[in-house]
Amino acid sequence: MSRTLDLNIKHLTRVEGHGNIVVNVKDGRLERCELEIVEAPRFFEAMLKGRSFHETAIITSRICGICSLGHQITSLKATEEALGLEVSEQTVLLRKLLIDGATLQSNILHTYFLAAPDFFGTTDAFKLIPTNKDVVLRALRMKRLANDIGDIVSGRAVHPITPVPGGFTKLPSESELRAIRQRLIDEGRPDMEATVDTIASVLDAVPDFTRETEYISLSHSDEYAFYDGDIFSSDTGATEVSNYRDMTNEFVVPHSTSKHCKHARESYMVGALARWNNNHTRLSEQALRVAQRLSLKPNCYNPFMNTVAQVVECYHCIEDSIAIIDTLLERGIKDEKPNQQPTRYGRGVGATEVPRGILYHEYEYDRKGNIVSADCVIPTGQNLANIDHDMKKLVPEIIDQPKEMIAKQLEMLVRAYDPCISCSVHVLNVQFIGD
Amino acid sequence: MKSAQTTPEKPKIAFFDFTSCEGCQLNKLNLENELLDILQHVELVEFREAMDGKADFYDIAFIEGSLSTPTCINRIHDIRRRSNILVALGACASIGGINSMKNLQPIETVRETVYGDEKYRFPTLPAMPVSAVVKVDYEIRGCPMSIPEFLHVLKALLMGKTPSKPDAAVCVECKLRENECLYDRGIVCLGPITLGGCEAICPSFGQFCTGCRGLVPNPNKNAMVDILTQNGLSLEEARKRFLLFNSYNAEGKSIT
Ligand code: SF4
Ligand code: SF4
Ligand code: SF4
Numbered sequence: 001m002s003r004t005l006d007l008n009i010k011h012l013t014r015v016e017g018h019g020n021i022v023v024n025v026k027d028g029r030l031e032r033c034e035l036e037i038v039e040a041p042r043f044f045e046a047m048l049k050g051r052s053f054h055e056t057a058i059i060t061s062r063i064c065g066i067c068s069l070g071h072q073i074t075s076l077k078a079t080e081e082a083l084g085l086e087v088s089e090q091t092v093l094l095r096k097l098l099i100d101g102a103t104l105q106s107n108i109l110h111t112y113f114l115a116a117p118d119f120f121g122t123t124d125a126f127k128l129i130p131t132n133k134d135v136v137l138r139a140l141r142m143k144r145l146a147n148d149i150g151d152i153v154s155g156r157a158v159h160p161i162t163p164v165p166g167g168f169t170k171l172p173s174e175s176e177l178r179a180i181r182q183r184l185i186d187e188g189r190p191d192m193e194a195t196v197d198t199i200a201s202v203l204d205a206v207p208d209f210t211r212e213t214e215y216i217s218l219s220h221s222d223e224y225a226f227y228d229g230d231i232f233s234s235d236t237g238a239t240e241v242s243n244y245r246d247m248t249n250e251f252v253v254p255h256s257t258s259k260h261c262k263h264a265r266e267s268y269m270v271g272a273l274a275r276w277n278n279n280h281t282r283l284s285e286q287a288l289r290v291a292q293r294l295s296l297k298p299n300c301y302n303p304f305m306n307t308v309a310q311v312v313e314c315y316h317c318i319e320d321s322i323a324i325i326d327t328l329l330e331r332g333i334k335d336e337k338p339n340q341q342p343t344r345y346g347r348g349v350g351a352t353e354v355p356r357g358i359l360y361h362e363y364e365y366d367r368k369g370n371i372v373s374a375d376c377v378i379p380t381g382q383n384l385a386n387i388d389h390d391m392k393k394l395v396p397e398i399i400d401q402p403k404e405m406i407a408k409q410l411e412m413l414v415r416a417y418d419p420c421i422s423c424s425v426h427v428l429n430v431q432f433i434g435d
Numbered sequence: 436m437k438s439a440q441t442t443p444e445k446p447k448i449a450f451f452d453f454t455s456c457e458g459c460q461l462n463k464l465n466l467e468n469e470l471l472d473i474l475q476h477v478e479l480v481e482f483r484e485a486m487d488g489k490a491d492f493y494d495i496a497f498i499e500g501s502l503s504t505p506t507c508i509n510r511i512h513d514i515r516r517r518s519n520i521l522v523a524l525g526a527c528a529s530i531g532g533i534n535s536m537k538n539l540q541p542i543e544t545v546r547e548t549v550y551g552d553e554k555y556r557f558p559t560l561p562a563m564p565v566s567a568v569v570k571v572d573y574e575i576r577g578c579p580m581s582i583p584e585f586l587h588v589l590k591a592l593l594m595g596k597t598p599s600k601p602d603a604a605v606c607v608e609c610k611l612r613e614n615e616c617l618y619d620r621g622i623v624c625l626g627p628i629t630l631g632g633c634e635a636i637c638p639s640f641g642q643f644c645t646g647c648r649g650l651v652p653n654p655n656k657n658a659m660v661d662i663l664t665q666n667g668l669s670l671e672e673a674r675k676r677f678l679l680f681n682s683y684n685a686e687g688k689s690i691t
Contacts, residue, residue, distance in 0.1 A: 046537065046540060047533070047536045047537065052672075052675075055645075055676070055679065058645060058679065059533065059536075059679070062456045062458070062533045062578070063456060064456050064457070064458075065455075065456040065457045065458020065459070065460075065461045065462070065579065066456075066457060066458075066461055068456070068458060109464070113464075126474065126479070129471070129474075136471070137471070140467040140468075140470060140471070141467065143464075143465070143467050144465075144467035144468065147465050147467070155636065155637075155639075155640035155642075156579075156636065157465060158458045158461055158462045158465065158579045159458055159578060159579055161636065161637055161640045161642050162640050162641065162642065164642065168641075169640055169641030169642045170640045170641040170642075
């Protein structure tokens with residue numbers, strides 16, 4: 001194994017920058033293996049300065065359209081914490097319903113449109129239309145159902161309108177909730193079963209690779225944590241959300257303008273697989289059954305299985321949505337106005353599990369309710385170091401394979417982490433140095 | 436008038452993103468019910484959110500995002516040269532949108548905050564709408580762009596027609612929907628000076644308008660000032676809110 005290999009997989013990220021997978025192997029020795037990131041600079045912290053608490057979430061939602069609901073809810077939680085705004089149980093239930101919808105939509109999008117083409121051996125999901133039209137139609141139907149939850153409860157699935165500090169500007173009607181509940185049962189469940197069949201049929205395409213790492217997620221004693229809980233590390237246990245900086249420890253690396261994070265080891269993983277490893281006992285019965293069928297076992301150390309964990313979560317989100325709507329209907333929707341009278345000012349941290357992992361927002365407000373400073377730590381940034389370390393273990397294991405196969409598996413690995421959609425799709429542009 | 440049907444084959448359409456949150460592109464993928472139908476009538480040649488591929492010529496190019504680096508400028512010129520019709524999608528592409536808020540600070544300060552000593556390594560420009568650099572044939576406003584408007588424009592272009600443009604203020608659409616006016620609750624809403632076409636979606640969901648579609652062609656600024664003063668609200672607050680999506684050339688569009 002005295003191979004020399006130079007690999008440079010280019011992908012255009014957001015806009016003001018790009019990222020590449022760079023691999024250099026010389027005489028069988030791995031010299032360099034990393035995901036280079038030159039990410040679009042975030043001016044959001046500067047934009048937020050001096051802004052009223054009524055506008056904070058409107059701005060931070062625009063950090064990422066794909067995760068806009070997650071950013072919005074996390075932002076609202078941080079603002080409410082800083083300003084002492086209590087929210088009602090109804091508000092919490094509706095927010096949880098929104099998170100279920102957004103997680104379902106995002107996981108479906110990733111599984112069907114980004115990961116599945118690899119499993120089916122094609123370049124994009126549209127190519128599946130002639131041969132697997134039912135699969136494409138099903139994917140679109142499930143996405144529509146998930147987005148309809150967002151449309152009904154938040155006015156708009158991309159950059160939601162109604163969630164504001166202290167509550168909602170408009171509430172969904174009971175009949176709208178009843179209708180979406182019926183669709184979750186009539187369409188959601190059967191489509192979910194069919195999705196599990198589809199994924200089960202392509203499981204062989206998931207590369208066999210393991211690297212144990214530290215898994216960090218929110219964790220809650222009563223539920224599979226998305227909205228609330230403590231930070232939990234598989235290495236060191238629980239920590240309060242306000243201490244998030246002790247967990248993220250952002251640091252600068254030369255090959256990435258996006259900061260890296262580490263905690264107990266050289267890197268950690270966030271996202272569906274981390275949530276599965278930390279919180280699987282609190283999943284719904286159906287989700288656990290599906291996990292078994294898809295060979296997802298507790299303490300899974302194969303990062304490629306992140307996509308399978310996402311599918312398992314989809315089932316959980318459908319069941320959880322039905323349960324939340326049942327509770328809301330039982331209690332009846334109360335005509336509440338958002339509580340927007342601050343009782344204090346200062347610092348507040350919000351943490352939420354968004355599809356790609358744990359997201360933190362922190363703000364400091366002055367006594368007028370205007371922003372003094374802001375900080376956001378985004379899941380993809382937290383995963384970068386872990387991706388590098390996975391690649392460093394994976395490359396030597398597959399070094400004897402043809403270059404194209406190595407490139408393909410590295411792309412699949414990055415894609416399994418479900419980074420921003422456009423990033424992961426553009427990893428498809430492969431260039432070999434020197435060819 | 437330009438027509439999308441320059442070739443007997445299906446029109447080639449492409450989507451490109453610049454400095455943006457990708458929300459507009461995502462919104463388009465959210466056209467689940469219409470997506471397959473649209474795909475029957477067009478040839479999608481570039482759409483990086485969902486596929487890979489390149490083409491030399493586009494009948495219609497849709498652009499998302501604002502321009503904020505020298506690379507963006509070169510790329511947009513290149514796309515313009517190869518496109519018959521060019522459509523700006525969303526606030527970032529059509530009016531500068533949320534990105535242009537960074538223009539309110541001196542560019543040197545912005546660069547230094549982000550890159551420190553390396554400030555000349557990654558060139559940055561003030562965020563601009565596409566029309567600041569190349570000719571834009573149509574604009575679909577909004578943050579995110581409105582889906583019905585996107586469908587309307589696409590269908591019109593595919594039929595070789597000129598899509599109609601909204602010209603009334605958000606308030607007009609809001610009143611048609613018989614919403615309770617937010618000013619009655621003491622909330623600053625930018626509906627009176629903002630270009631409609633969104634069916635006043637925010638006020639219809641009880642939330643103030645943030646002006647994401649830009650100014651109406653002839654904003655009756657005084658009327659806005661009157662409403663504010665009548666309701667005991669500060670003009671400064673309204674001005675600051677207006678800058679959320681309209682900081683590009685803000686001095687020329689002052690509402691005072
Ligand atoms: S207009 Fe809004 S939704 Fe569209 S790309 Fe810009 S920030 Fe995102
Ligand atoms: S709520 Fe806003 S848009 Fe509606 S009528 Fe009042 S000012 Fe106009
Ligand atoms: S109501 Fe105002 S902020 Fe809302 S979409 Fe319309 S123009 Fe944009």
